[in-house]
Structure formats: structure tokens, C-alpha cells
Amino acid sequence: MIRPLLFLLCLAAGLWQLGSAGWLLAKAQLAQRLIAEAWETQLQDGVPQKPWPWADTRPVAKLKLEGQRPLVVLAGGSGASLAFGPGLLAGSGKPGDFRTTVIAAHRDTHFAGLQSVRRGSAIYLQDERGHWHTYRVSELRIVNSERERLPVFAERGLLLVTCYPFDAVAAGGPLRYLVYAEYQSGGEVVRL
Amino acid sequence: MNRVILFGQRFHKDELMLPTEEYYRRRQKSGGVGRWLLFIVVVLAVVIAAIGAEVNAQALDDAADSGDEEAVEAITLGEVKAGNLLFTGGEAGKYIPAVHQDSRVSIAVRGLVAEVWLQQAFQNTSENWQEAIYALPLPDRAAVTGLEIQLGERRIVGKVRERKQAAKIYKAARAAGKRAALLEQQRPNLFTNKVANIAPGETVQVNIRYLQPVVYDNGVFSLRMPTTLTPRYIPGEPVPFNTLGGTEQKLVTEGSGWALPTDQVKDAPAISPYMQPAAEREVVGSHNIEIEVELEGGLPLVKIASPYHDITIDEKAGEHYSIRLRDGAVKMDRDFLLSWQAEPSAMPRAALFSERVREEEIGNEENAGAKAGRYLQVMLLPPDEGTRARRLPREVVYVIDTSGSMGGNSIRQAKESLVLALSRLQANDRFNVIEFNNSPRAFFTRPVVASKQNVQRARREIERLNADGGTEMASALRLALGQQLPDETSLVHQVVFITDGAVGNEQALFELINQHLGSARLFTVGIGSAPNNHFMRKAAQFGRGAFVSIGDISEVRGRMQTLFAKLENPMATDLQLSWPQGVVAEAYPKRIPDLYRGEPLQLVARIEGDEMQGEIQLRGRMAGKQFVRKLVLRAGQSPSTVGIGSLWARSKIESLRDRQTLVGEGSNAGLALREQILHLALGHQIASPYTSFVAVEEEVVRKAGNEFSHSSVANTMPKGQVLQRQAYPSTAAGVYAQLLAALSLLSLAALLRRGRKVRGNLLRELRQQLRRVVPDIRRPQGGLEARIRNIRG
Structure with a gap:
């Protein structure tokens, strides 16, 4: 009597967990498609474009880590927008501004590739006018977000933030993995 | 995960007693226990894996913490021009302030006015000249009436100037290498205190004097003084840097705050000071405050309490109490609140205090005439109806x-x-x-x-x-x-x-x-x-x-x-105050608010002329009934208190600001109100949204060759709060945890469903394998030994 019940319970809970994990991953991947389209339209028309009609965020930049697929960055670092793509934190600078640009994303979806970034790797960032900016990774660091604040300076630079450790099972830990990349002046044209 | 977890003990095969097939059959039949064992083992394995991951994260956390404590190397915000400075050395990211700040507060309470002297010492611990920028939280109804720089015995007294003019004077002094201090109001309860040209190793003390009304509610007097602030949220879209006005651009580049100006909050950097946890402060011994209160309520008191601090109370003759913090200096991480109660028999139902400001006392300030006059402070309780009234849905x-x-x-x-x-x-x-x-x-x-x-x-x-x-x-x-x-x-x-x-x-x-x-x-x-x-x-x-x-x-x-x-409970509504004939009074708040249970009417008024006779009448309605309360005015007999004049000006400014809120600050009417506020504040020499205090020493202390850096003095994080965690977004979706849970739940389900069959198959497989490897001692004829015998034979 108990066994079939337990079985059904476990099956249902397991499927539910699997489904929601799959949903998270699918959302992260599918949304990137839609957002990438919106980004291209936005670049051509110059008008802010929402990736889907009820979206409460919009693409603001395109990020390309060396040797990885490009990601379209959304405005804001709230949980709602991080589910769909990396977020450009409010209060930080736009690409090319004289203020640190801070981009955050989930370690288990979009920024899983951040652990393969090494000192000296190049990072490319496209701004809203279509210009590409080049950054070079200068520091990698782990910080405790409860004890330190986000460093934002009045200079051009890119800070990528994600959770740490990358393979921790539980979400919501205090540690963050920071990748700081310095701006490469010269404005070389980058073909991707 | 594919690590070998179990190592089998090696036995000599002769000593090995192998299970018979009968044994396996029996075990399979009595499967109940085994299934549960399996279940428990799976659950345990999952739990251990989860705990392991957690412990791992915590160990890393601790490692990061201990690293922080070792890094005691001063970094100033001024130096932090290059992003890598925060990264070099790994641990140097911790920000150790170049300028330390310590405060001392003495409060004198007389009647319903508290006069507060706040002494702030800024100590430059770096090797450069510094400008200290400090976000100073003050009580929200404080009338700031004085600022001075104290250097040993010397005092440089500050003056009230129009805000932009004051900033200009300060900047000129700063550039010229003179010691200077500027106190600007950002919000009624948040000021910016800047001190320029603090020499390396030097301590500059800035004294601020303000007045604040005592709150009386439900028979309890109270006085609140903030020592820090909760970081404010800044709504709106950040304004692009190149479209900012001059003052806002300055704010951003001088880096006095963490927030950028937005379309809704233009002065965001000025009201978003950097915050530091109190624990980090203790290491360097900065940001402590000493508080002492002299209480002369003129009433026999029964209970003096401070809910957030330990205090010692020293009763002196004539209903005079001296209150100190028990531990001397404390962390500036919470409001200081002092409350006191009068003996029930002496519980006041009405009070009247007055101040006479004579022209000759003010000195030869410009606009001095504006301040002279007679000021009254009135406290009047409406009747207490009790709880007899019908309770409305x-x-x-x-x-x-x-x-x-x-x-x-x-x-x-x-x-x-x-x-x-x-x-x-x-x-x-x-x-x-x-x-x-x-x-x-x-x-x-x-x-x-x-x-x-x-x-x-x-x-x-x-x-x-x-x-x-x-x-x-x-x-x-x-x-x-x-x-x-x-x-x-x-x-x-x-x-x-x-x-x-x-x-x-x-x-x-x-x-x-x-x-x-x-x-x-x-x-x-x-x-x-x-x-x-x-x-x-x-x-x-x-x-x-x-x-x-x-x-x-x-x-x-x-x-x-x-x-x-x-x-x-019912409240007192439709309140009207009438002054005796012949008395011309300008009282604030202008419109008397409805009074809730336990709340008295508290107002400050300026009286024209010397006539002061008759009685003040307060009329109103409560629970459907009319009531009248009277208070007799007697010239020269009401107790005199200093500071009512300044409080009156402060209340009038608040009332004008309220009107400005309704018409909009930028409109014509709003600009006219701005002029009124400015005039009033200059006349009474108090700080306002449009006036600031500025003090400048004449002597040039910093020689032309020496550079100085701006140093924001961070505020302490309020007690019980997590440090701006919102600054770092949470960046894990939790996919792994869900996948792991799904995996274990599904395998559990599979085990439950097909457990017997799967295990049966597995065991049969295992048995066959075992038979192949280990010779059966019950059948010595077969297998390896038989072959050996055959060879021997």
C-alpha cells in the first residue's frame, strides 16, 4: 500500500524537480535567442526593443568571452532579468563609459563559462551603437559579498560577477567570483 | 563521483566462506529489510553529498574572512583611481579609511527643547593631505544653528550663506590650502560635512550645534538621535554622465557616494555614503560616539530609559538628571533614544515656554532684525475620552x-x-x-x-x-x-x-x-x-x-x-486654536493636524509686540462631542528656554517646504517659496535646503606643492543589517540542486517500482561473476583446482 504511494510521490517530485531545472535551462537558452534577435533589431533601428512584449527589461550590450558563444546582456541585475541573460547592473557604467561596467549572470546558466576565463583572455563588449570594445582580463578574485561592496570606479573597465563555487549544489551562498578586465584603448575593429 | 569509495579487505581464498545459493534465495525472499537499507543508504548518500558541498563553501568563506583580517593596509578612495588597486595582493580589497572619525555629543534638555553639541574629530591617518567627506545623519526636526572648527583652543566660527555661495567659499579655501568646513543639508535628516586640508597625522575637530524639539506622546517624553543611516534605495534610470548638470557631475567625479544620479533622484551620490560593517571599524578604533545628556525637565521623573543603549543615571538636586553611556564610547550603528516619564500626579496636560530674542543680543549679523522677537512653545493635550466610544468597522x-x-x-x-x-x-x-x-x-x-x-x-x-x-x-x-x-x-x-x-x-x-x-x-x-x-x-x-x-x-x-x-480610538478633529485679543501670533504647524490618542498639540509661535495676556483656546471635536481646552498666557511668567526662536524658524521652513512639495519646486510659486525660505534661514542663521554653514581659517596651512585627496568617511552599517548585499546580485539559479534532487528522487522511484526485479538481476549477475572468479570450494573437482590436480595426476 505504502510502496505505490511512495513511488508515485517520488516520481512526481522527481519529475517536478527535473522539469523545473529543465525549464530554467530552457528559459536561459531560448530567451537568449529572442533577446539576440531584439538586439540585432535594436542595433539596426536604434530604437529600444523589448525581446518579448511583456518583458520588463531590454538588451543593452552584447558580451563575447574569448572562445565562447556571444551573450546578449540585459538591463538590471534583478533575479527576473538574470533568468534570461546576463544583467548590466544599474549604477554601473555603460560599455565605454568612464565608469566600471558590471555584468552579472548565473554561474549555472550563462556564466558557467566564466571559470575557463584566464588572466590575459580577451573579452569583447558591443555597445548600443554597435561599437565593439575590447577588454583584457587582469584579475580574477573571489570575494565575500557580505563583507565587501562591489567596486565601481570612475574609469573604463569591465567587471564580471557570478556566484562561487561554480559546482556548489546549494544556491544563495555569499561568495562571488569576480573577473576584472581592463579596457584596451586604441579602439581596434573587432570582427567576430 | 566515480571515485572508488569502498576497498575490499583481502582474504586468503581458503579462509573465505562463501555464501551458498540457498543463502541468496533466502535473502531475496526476505527482501523487506534490504529494501529499506538500500533506501536509507541512498538518502544518506544524498545528504552527505549536500553537506559536503556546503562545508566546502563555508571553508572557502572562512578562508576569505581570515584573509581580510590580515590586510591592514590603508587605501584611500582618492588613491583608488585604478581598478586594479582593489585587486592587488588579493586581500587588499578591504577598504580601510584614511580618515577616522569620532564623535562626542552633549545634550541639554530644558522644557521641550533639546540643545545638542556634536563634536566630531576627524583624524588623518594617512601620509597625504586629506579632505574628509562625511554623511552626517541628524534628527529630522533639527534646527542647525552653528558650525565651528576647533584647533586646540582656537575656534573658527562658521556663518550661514546661500548654498552655492557657501560651496564657492569652501572650494576657494580648499584650493588655497586653508582649513575649512562646510555643512550642507541634503535631506532634513541628512547633511554632508566636509573638512578640507587636514594635515597628515593631524586631527581636526568640527563642532555642530543644533536644537531639536522633545517629542511627547502617550505620557512619554522622548528624544531620538541617529548615529548612522540605512542605505537609501535610489529609484529611476541613471542619467547619462554627459547630460548631467555641473553640480551633479561634480558629485559623481568626486565619488562621495555609491549611487549615480537618476531621473528621479538627482542628488543620489550625496545621499548614498559608503557603508562599512561595525566589525571592520573596531579593528581601527574609528567611529565611536560618546553621549551625555543633562535632563532638566522641571518635573519629578519616574522612569528614564534608553532601549538601545546601556545608560547610567545620576540624579542631582532640583529634578536634574545626568545621563551617560555605561560603556563610555559605543559603536555608531544605531539610533540613540532616550525616553522619560513624569510621575502620574505630575503628568503634564499643558505647558508653555517662551524665549525673548533681543536685537542687541544677536550682534551685528546682517538680517539680524529678522530674528528678534518673542517666541512661544505650546503643548496642550486634548481631553482623554478613554475607550468608551463605539468601535467602527x-x-x-x-x-x-x-x-x-x-x-x-x-x-x-x-x-x-x-x-x-x-x-x-x-x-x-x-x-x-x-x-x-x-x-x-x-x-x-x-x-x-x-x-x-x-x-x-x-x-x-x-x-x-x-x-x-x-x-x-x-x-x-x-x-x-x-x-x-x-x-x-x-x-x-x-x-x-x-x-x-x-x-x-x-x-x-x-x-x-x-x-x-x-x-x-x-x-x-x-x-x-x-x-x-x-x-x-x-x-x-x-x-x-x-x-x-x-x-x-x-x-x-x-x-x-x-x-x-x-x-x-477616536481622535480629536476640527481643531482650532484661538489667541487672546490683541496678540498677533504666527504659529506653526499652520494647519493643526488631527490628534490621535495620547498625542498633544505641539506648536511654536512668534508673538508680535509685548502684549501677552489672556488665554489660548483649543477647540475641537472628539467622538462626536465638542471640547475646549484653555491655557493662560502670563507675560514674563512662563519659563524661559533658549532655542525656541530657531525651532520656530525651522518649523516655518518645513511648512514652506510642504507648500513647495504641493506646487512643485521648479514652478514660479515654488521659486517664490525658495526665496522666502532663503531669507528666513539667513535671518535666523540656520541651515536649510538653500543655506549651508561654512567656516574658513585665514591662515594657509597646505603649501602649494602638496596635493590632497578626497576621502569619503564611510558610515557604519546599522546593527542587525546585512551589508548592501543587493550590491552583489545573487548569481546562481540553483539548477544543480534541482538536477541532483530530480536524479535521486527518480532513482528512488525506480528502485521502489522495479526494486525486486532489478536487484534480483543484479544479484544473479554478481553471483555469476563471483563464481567465475572465486572457485567453489564445495566442488573441488571443477575449475582451477581440478585442473591443477589433473596436471599433478
Whole structure:
């Protein structure tokens, strides 16, 4: 009597967990498609474009880590927008501004590739006018977000933030993995 | 995961006693125990894996912590021009202030006025010349009347100037290498204190004098002094740097705050000082405060208490009390609150204090004539009707702030207050609960009857609330005030707003409350160790309600009782004050607000001429009945108190600012009001939104060759709060945890379903394998041994 019940319970809970994990991953991947389209339209028309009609965020930049697929960055670092793509934190600078640009994303979806970034790797960032900016990774660091604040300076630079450790099972830990990349002046044209 | 976990013990095969087939058959039959064993093992394995991951993370955490403590190397914000400075050396990211700050406060309470001297010492511990920039929180009704720089015995007295002019004077002095101090008002309860040209190793002391009215509510006098602030949330879109005006551009480049100007909060950098946890401060011994209070209430007191600090009370002759902090200097991480009560027989029901400001006393300041005159401070309690009145059905909308700044103790206090408030509802009341951070969410689409089920449901939802995200208060207020239907007049409409008020767009919110209030009344409950009391008080004022503050979880019950008394009892309305004939008085607040239970009428007035005879009459209605209260004016006999004149000017400025809020600051009427405020503040020599204090020493101390750097002196994080965690977004979706859970649950399900068959197959397989490897000792003829025998044979 108990066994079939337990079985059904476990099956249902397991499927539910699997489904929601799959949903998270699918959302992260599918949304990137839609957002990438919106980004291209936005670049051509110059008008802010929402990736889907009820979206409460919009693409603001395109990020390309060396040797990885490009990601379209959304405005804001709230949980709602991080589910769909990396977020450009409010209060930080736009690409090319004289203020640190801070981009955050989930370690288990979009920024899983951040652990393969090494000192000296190049990072490319496209701004809203279509210009590409080049950054070079200068520091990698782990910080405790409860004890330190986000460093934002009045200079051009890119800070990528994600959770740490990358393979921790539980979400919501205090540690963050920071990748700081310095701006490469010269404005070389980058073909991707 | 594919690691070998179990190592088999090696036995000599002859000593091995192998299980027979009979044994396997029996085991398979008695499978119940085995299945449960298997189940437990799987569960254990999952739990151990999860704990392991957690421990791993914590170990890393500790490692990061210990690294922090070793790094005691001073870095100034001025030096932090290059991003890599925060990264070099790995641990140097911890910001150790170049300028230390220590405060000393002496408060003298006479009558209903507290006169406060705040001495701040800025100590430059670096090797460069420094300019210290400090966000100074002050009580929200403080009238700042003095600023001076103290160098040993020498004092350089500051003057009040128009804001821009003061900033110009200060900048010129700073550039010329003179010591200078500037005190600018950013919000009525938040000032910026700048001190220029502090030599390496030097300590410069800045003294500030202000006056503040004593609050009297429910028979308790109280005095509140903030020592730090809760970081304010800045709503709106950041304004691009190149379109900023001159002053805002300066704010950004000088880096005095962490926030950027937005379209809703233009001065965001000025009101968003950097914050540091108190623990980091203790290492360097900065940011301590000493407080002493001289209390001359003129009344026999029964209870003097300070809920957030340990105090010692020294009673002197003539109802004079001396109060000190027991531990001397304490951390500046919470408000200081002192409350005292008179003996029941001496509980005041009315009080009158006066101040005479003569022209010759003021000295030869410009506009000196504006200040001279006679000022009165009046306190009058309406009659206490008790609780006899009939209780009217109410419709209450509770709004709870679940933004990131509420994290830590605050959200717990807020939840508990809310649950307590729900338990007060009666069956004929209606209610709704709205929680908000980035956007508001109502528990019910419309207010519902306070039935058991509805209250239960609301409670369950409250339990689940977490503090995270922004503080988009405007949309939440609009939703809360839009809940009432215009034709529902049979109900008393109340909105109870539970928040820490940590927002940067206060004025816009007051305007919104004023526009959307309708027939409702808004009550604010201030939460946390350092709430924004300016927001709490003014929101309640514009909302025609009252406010209470809760600073500790143990206070929730008591403070909420006070609020319930105000919510549920009749109030004094239609209040009119009449002055005796021949007395021309200009009194503030101009419109007397409705008074809730326990609240007295408190006003300050300026009297024209010397005539002061007759009586003041306060008329009003309470629980459907008219009442009159009288207070006799006697020339020269009312006790004299200093500072009423300044408080009067401060109240008048507040009243003018309120009018400005309603017409808009940039409109013609708003600009005319600005002129009035400016004139008043210059005349009375007090700080205002348009006037600042500036003090400059004539001597040039810094020689032309020496550079100086700006150094923001960070404020201490309020007690019980998590340090700006919202600065780092949470960046894990939790996919791994879900996948792991799915995997283990599904395999468990599979085991349960096909357990017997699978295990049977597995065991059969295992048996066959075993047979192949290990020779059967029961059949010595077969296998290896047989072959050996054959060879021998």
C-alpha cells in the first residue's frame, strides 16, 4: 500500500524537480535567442526593443568571452532579468563609459563559462551603437559579498560577477567570483 | 563521483566462506529489510553529498574572512583611481579609511527643547593631505544653528550663506590650502560635512550645534538621535554622465557616494555614503560616539530609559538628571533614544515656554532684525475620552517593505508586527496585505473580510516573505491608496505602512501620498536600528495619520499596542486654536493636524509686540462631542528656554517646504517659496535646503606643492543589517540542486517500482561473476583446482 504511494510521490517530485531545472535551462537558452534577435533589431533601428512584449527589461550590450558563444546582456541585475541573460547592473557604467561596467549572470546558466576565463583572455563588449570594445582580463578574485561592496570606479573597465563555487549544489551562498578586465584603448575593429 | 569509495579487505581464498545459493534465495525472499537499507543508504548518500558541498563553501568563506583580517593596509578612495588597486595582493580589497572619525555629543534638555553639541574629530591617518567627506545623519526636526572648527583652543566660527555661495567659499579655501568646513543639508535628516586640508597625522575637530524639539506622546517624553543611516534605495534610470548638470557631475567625479544620479533622484551620490560593517571599524578604533545628556525637565521623573543603549543615571538636586553611556564610547550603528516619564500626579496636560530674542543680543549679523522677537512653545493635550466610544468597522491595507535594505533583523520585526496587527482585526473589519520590493504584490485583489480563513492565508504568505530587491515605493503606495472604493464611506479607511523608509525620492512620495490619499489615513511603522525618520514622520503627516518606530524585536508588542490605540480610538478633529485679543501670533504647524490618542498639540509661535495676556483656546471635536481646552498666557511668567526662536524658524521652513512639495519646486510659486525660505534661514542663521554653514581659517596651512585627496568617511552599517548585499546580485539559479534532487528522487522511484526485479538481476549477475572468479570450494573437482590436480595426476 505504502510502496505505490511512495513511488508515485517520488516520481512526481522527481519529475517536478527535473522539469523545473529543465525549464530554467530552457528559459536561459531560448530567451537568449529572442533577446539576440531584439538586439540585432535594436542595433539596426536604434530604437529600444523589448525581446518579448511583456518583458520588463531590454538588451543593452552584447558580451563575447574569448572562445565562447556571444551573450546578449540585459538591463538590471534583478533575479527576473538574470533568468534570461546576463544583467548590466544599474549604477554601473555603460560599455565605454568612464565608469566600471558590471555584468552579472548565473554561474549555472550563462556564466558557467566564466571559470575557463584566464588572466590575459580577451573579452569583447558591443555597445548600443554597435561599437565593439575590447577588454583584457587582469584579475580574477573571489570575494565575500557580505563583507565587501562591489567596486565601481570612475574609469573604463569591465567587471564580471557570478556566484562561487561554480559546482556548489546549494544556491544563495555569499561568495562571488569576480573577473576584472581592463579596457584596451586604441579602439581596434573587432570582427567576430 | 566515480571515485572508488569502498576497498575490499583481502582474504586468503581458503579462509573465505562463501555464501551458498540457498543463502541468496533466502535473502531475496526476505527482501523487506534490504529494501529499506538500500533506501536509507541512498538518502544518506544524498545528504552527505549536500553537506559536503556546503562545508566546502563555508571553508572557502572562512578562508576569505581570515584573509581580510590580515590586510591592514590603508587605501584611500582618492588613491583608488585604478581598478586594479582593489585587486592587488588579493586581500587588499578591504577598504580601510584614511580618515577616522569620532564623535562626542552633549545634550541639554530644558522644557521641550533639546540643545545638542556634536563634536566630531576627524583624524588623518594617512601620509597625504586629506579632505574628509562625511554623511552626517541628524534628527529630522533639527534646527542647525552653528558650525565651528576647533584647533586646540582656537575656534573658527562658521556663518550661514546661500548654498552655492557657501560651496564657492569652501572650494576657494580648499584650493588655497586653508582649513575649512562646510555643512550642507541634503535631506532634513541628512547633511554632508566636509573638512578640507587636514594635515597628515593631524586631527581636526568640527563642532555642530543644533536644537531639536522633545517629542511627547502617550505620557512619554522622548528624544531620538541617529548615529548612522540605512542605505537609501535610489529609484529611476541613471542619467547619462554627459547630460548631467555641473553640480551633479561634480558629485559623481568626486565619488562621495555609491549611487549615480537618476531621473528621479538627482542628488543620489550625496545621499548614498559608503557603508562599512561595525566589525571592520573596531579593528581601527574609528567611529565611536560618546553621549551625555543633562535632563532638566522641571518635573519629578519616574522612569528614564534608553532601549538601545546601556545608560547610567545620576540624579542631582532640583529634578536634574545626568545621563551617560555605561560603556563610555559605543559603536555608531544605531539610533540613540532616550525616553522619560513624569510621575502620574505630575503628568503634564499643558505647558508653555517662551524665549525673548533681543536685537542687541544677536550682534551685528546682517538680517539680524529678522530674528528678534518673542517666541512661544505650546503643548496642550486634548481631553482623554478613554475607550468608551463605539468601535467602527475598519478597512485596513497593510503594506510591508520586503526590499533588500530590510534584510536581517528588520524583516523579522516587520513580519512580527504585521502578524500582530492581523490578530487585532475583528470579524466585521476588512483587510488586505501588500508586499513590495521591485514591484508591489497584493495578497488579495480587493480587501477581504477578516475571517479566520483569510487571516490564516495572509499569515501563511507573510511567513514566506523574504527581503530582497529594490524599494519601488511609489507603485506600492499607489496600489495601497487605490484599494478603497470612493463610495465606501461606512468604513474607516486606514493604510499601515511598515518600512525602513530607505528611499532617496522622499519628496515625490509625499506628493503622491497627498494626491492619492482620498479619505484614507496613512500610518507608518518605522523598522530597524536606523530608519529614515524624516520619511516616517512626513509620510504620516501627509497621510493624516501617525507613526511609531520599532528598533528591536522586543519592542514590537509594546510599540504596536501604541499604534493600535491610535488606530482604534477616536481622535480629536476640527481643531482650532484661538489667541487672546490683541496678540498677533504666527504659529506653526499652520494647519493643526488631527490628534490621535495620547498625542498633544505641539506648536511654536512668534508673538508680535509685548502684549501677552489672556488665554489660548483649543477647540475641537472628539467622538462626536465638542471640547475646549484653555491655557493662560502670563507675560514674563512662563519659563524661559533658549532655542525656541530657531525651532520656530525651522518649523516655518518645513511648512514652506510642504507648500513647495504641493506646487512643485521648479514652478514660479515654488521659486517664490525658495526665496522666502532663503531669507528666513539667513535671518535666523540656520541651515536649510538653500543655506549651508561654512567656516574658513585665514591662515594657509597646505603649501602649494602638496596635493590632497578626497576621502569619503564611510558610515557604519546599522546593527542587525546585512551589508548592501543587493550590491552583489545573487548569481546562481540553483539548477544543480534541482538536477541532483530530480536524479535521486527518480532513482528512488525506480528502485521502489522495479526494486525486486532489478536487484534480483543484479544479484544473479554478481553471483555469476563471483563464481567465475572465486572457485567453489564445495566442488573441488571443477575449475582451477581440478585442473591443477589433473596436471599433478
